[in-house]
Amino acid sequence: xEFIDQQINPPTSWDKFEELCRALxxxxxxxxxxxxxxxxxxxxxxxxxxGFRPTSPGxxxxxxxxxxxxxxxxKATTKEFDTELAKAEKFTPALAHWxxxxxxxxxxxxxxxxxxVSCKRVAEGVxxxxxxxxxxxxxx
Numbered sequence: 001x002e003f004i005d006q007q008i009n010p011p012t013s014w015d016k017f018e019e020l021c022r023a024l025x026x027x028x029x030x031x032x033x034x035x036x037x038x039x040x041x042x043x044x045x046x047x048x049x050x051g052f053r054p055t056s057p058g059x060x061x062x063x064x065x066x067x068x069x070x071x072x073x074x075k076a077t078t079k080e081f082d083t084e085l086a087k088a089e090k091f092t093p094a095l096a097h098w099x100x101x102x103x104x105x106x107x108x109x110x111x112x113x114x115x116x117v118s119c120k121r122v123a124e125g126v127x128x129x130x131x132x133x134x135x136x137x138x139x140x
Contacts (some may be wrong), residue, residue: 008077011103014067021065021101022049029053029061046087048096059096064086076102078113085117090126095127110137 011017018036026034038044047140049064064084066076081100088098100114123129 011067014065017067017103018048018065021063024053025049025061025063025099044087045091046084046089047091047095056096059084060091060093062091062095062098064088064098064100066100066104075104075107076100076110078110080112081114081117098127 011019011020022034022036026032029051031051034049037047037050046064048065049063049126051061052059053061066080084100085098088095
């Protein structure tokens, strides 16, 4: 079996998931200084990770991470997406882009909602959110 055919389980703790996401987005953004925002117990305004792209140094990028707790059957919801996006809108300084990242199983309703919200916001000229679900994450 090739590596690409294997499903990798998400990290067992939210802390490890956030650090994995920080490393991923530091690479995607080409920003080795991308950081986790705040610490546990502090208000983070919908942003767990922030950073910049070298091509757009004045634009702050934000990521909200939602880990997976398979033991309790939880999943990300459209309400949770909207709640976190509303918080991110209040992040200071303002974000140029925000991404909702989850280790939960693919969910067509949530993905359709995120796409619709993104398209609407782009048309309105407001920060566009995105959504990332790791490829091949089929859930339990």
